[in-house]
Amino acid sequence: MSPSVPARFALVAGTATALVLAGCTSREETPAAQSNGSGPAASAASSAPSADGCTIDKTGYPKVDPKTAIVGFSQSEKEANPFRIAETQSIRSEAAKLGIPADHLLTTNAQSDLNKQISDIKSLLDRGAQLLIVAPLNSDGLQPALDAAKAKKVPVVTIDRQVTSKPCTDYLTFIGSNFIEQGHRAAAALAKSTGGNGKVAILLGSSGNNVTTDRTKGFKDELAKTPGLTVVAEQTGEFDRSKGQSVMEQLIQSHPDLTAVYAENDEMGIGAVNALKTAGKNPGKDVKVVSVDGTRNAVQLIADGSYNAVIESNPRFGQLAFQTLQQFEDGKPIPPSIVITDDAYDESNAAQKVGNAY
Secondary structure, eight states: OOOOOOHHHHSGGGOOOOOBOOOOOOOOSSOOOOOOSOSOOOOBSOOOOOTTSBOHHHHTOOOOOTTTSOEEEEEOSOSOSHHHHHHHHHHHHHHHHTTOOGGGEEEEEOTTOHHHHHHHHHHHHHTTOSEEEEOOSSSSSOHHHHHHHHHTTOOEEEESBOOSSOBTTTBSEEEEOOHHHHHHHHHHHHHHHHTTOEEEEEEEOOTTOHHHHHHHHHHHHHHTTOTTEEEEEEEEOTTOHHHHHHHHHHHHHHOTTOOEEEESSHHHHHHHHHHHHHTTOOBTTTBEEEEEEOOHHHHHHHHHTSOOEEEEOOOOOHHHHHHHHHHHHTTOOBOSEEEBOOOEEETTTHHHHGGGOO
């Protein structure tokens, strides 16, 4: 995929960039705080008009009413992590709020299998889906499913990860975060918490995923402004808590002088905290920890003093996804990429804002 650009430019003039959202499955090793979808919904970073955006007239698709249409939602990964739980709940909750009958919202879960997601989307179409919301597993590989939707003139909104296909041709639009900007913010938070000095380990997300690429690029680009911070190790934990813990255990052995960790999602960050505690270190103090997501567990760790900062990646897409579909059906132009705003948590606000976490 192509790299993303700062969020403030993504909607102006209706230009698109490759942005992806990340929320990745994990195996829970310890009981998790209950995930919820009650925090603030995702909202667009800009409401600037996009006169050259995609319209229903350009596509030639039939007009349908999202409130009465059959809507299909394809979830990419098992709901074993707070991001996916909150994401799916957000879609269901918004559909209920709009009065969409329960039997008109069709949902599938690809269980982290690309071929299954392709099959799932085709199945949703066969079951009569007139509108589709898709959380892609990968940026590449969904073209057969998108072709099937296009053949049936069904608009597709992608959320949290963008596909490499062409907006307004293969799919309608992408709704998600600016992951490069998330990396920038994480690096700035780490520089603040460390005082600008230290040795940093990066726990990378899944290989070949644009979330990983963008969050890594953004972090390194921003970290370069703080020469006292040096990246001495980076290794993939695959967005997984137990793998993040295992990797961190290895890094503690090979780099005992580590003073900071950047985890590209909260689950790996929590795994790192577990490893640090087992090794007799004091996370949040001896070793600073910053990650991206905004899960209840990670934010609570900040409040408890074992974590330093979390850059939010808001999974509550329901309202914005249905709003976008409604605008499209109403004949309004839709930009190829809709970047959302994300919050941030640190020692100054975590205790007060933990209720917003998912």
